[in-house]
Amino acid sequence: MGLNAQQVLSGNRRVLAKLLTHVENENPAIQPVLDELFQHTGQAHVIGITGSPGTGKSTLVSALVSAYRQREQTVAVVAVDPTSPFSGGAVLGDRIRMSEHAGDRGVFIRSMATRGNPGGLSRAAQQATWVLDAAGYDIVLVETVGAGQSEVDIVRAAHTTLVLEAPGLGDGVQSIKGGILEIADVLVVNKADRPGAINTVRTLKAMLELGHPTKITYSGHHRPLEAEAPVDAPRHDMWIPPVIETVATEQKGLDELLEAIKNHRKYLATVQHGSTHSDELLIALFHRQLQQTLLARFLDAVPEDAINELILQIRNRDISPQQAAQRILAAYKHT
Helix, strand or coil: CCCCHHHHHCCCHHHHHHHHHHHHCCCHHHHHHHHHHHCCCCCCEEEEEEECCCCCHHHHHHHHHHHHHHCCCCEEEEEEECECCCCCCECCCHHHHCHHHCCCCCEEEEEEECCCCCCCCCHHHHHHHHHHHHCCCCEEEEECCCCCCCCCHHHHCCCEEEEEECCCCCCHHHHHHHHCCCCCCEEEECCCCCCCHHHHHHHHHHHHHHCCCCCCCCCCCCCCCCCCCCCCCCCCCCCCCCEEECEHHHCECHHHHHHHHHHHHHHHHHHCCCCCHHHHHHHHHHHHHHHHHHHHHHHHHCCHHHHHHHHHHHHCCCCCHHHHHHHHHHHCCCC
């Protein structure tokens, strides 16, 4: 295969691209390289960009790349696109949509397919973020597929999550469905030059007010609270997502957005109790990897006929999926 960690660490972009291809294809042969690279992670700030189709995610990502490059920071982009039913690759080509950055050695852009993942993010994309971190990029932007309300996996891969809304895309109540509003560290109203932008901003702020930690006991993404705080005693260690208006096509609002991202990074560095958000992401990744490994080993040890028999019984409605799981675990509990 001819790939090694030192080539990536030395800035060899061709080797980095090949390694990411193996990551996307889940090639087990590269695991030693990934293990070595992991020791060099923890420096990049990973920013997730998510939201419904039509909100201008790719345009905003391109604008963010330009803004960070103007500040002399290197940027990597992982653009997660729908999967082609024929090739298994990414259908869309964000590298084409961000072609203005093609000649910039301080920018690395990679499209990846979801591979059927319903949460808007492939497993490979999550691994790719820390490969790019190890490669020395200051900022890693992860643009999710635009699946809408199911697109919440990004919170497990990013330090700061931007949730995009845009005027004229339907009822504002849609924003609070499926956990989309709850995962936001920064809410971005893009295309803010369009009619209705003021109403969109007002709606988002009203939703945030309804979920303010001084009014409810909150145990979500931003900060777990042990007890309900009095209405007249706001908690200063609770991150309240700001609502930022942008017009990405005209680079408007980018300074305010970068400042909000910077403030959230400072927040993560100062108020996490006992561990950083980066630690939490790594622990979550460990748990998912453990689940996948244990499941794979269990299925390898169980006869295929036993699995097929249970599947047949489920299809015939003789037993429920839960019953099937309990039966096979009981039968092979020592496996």
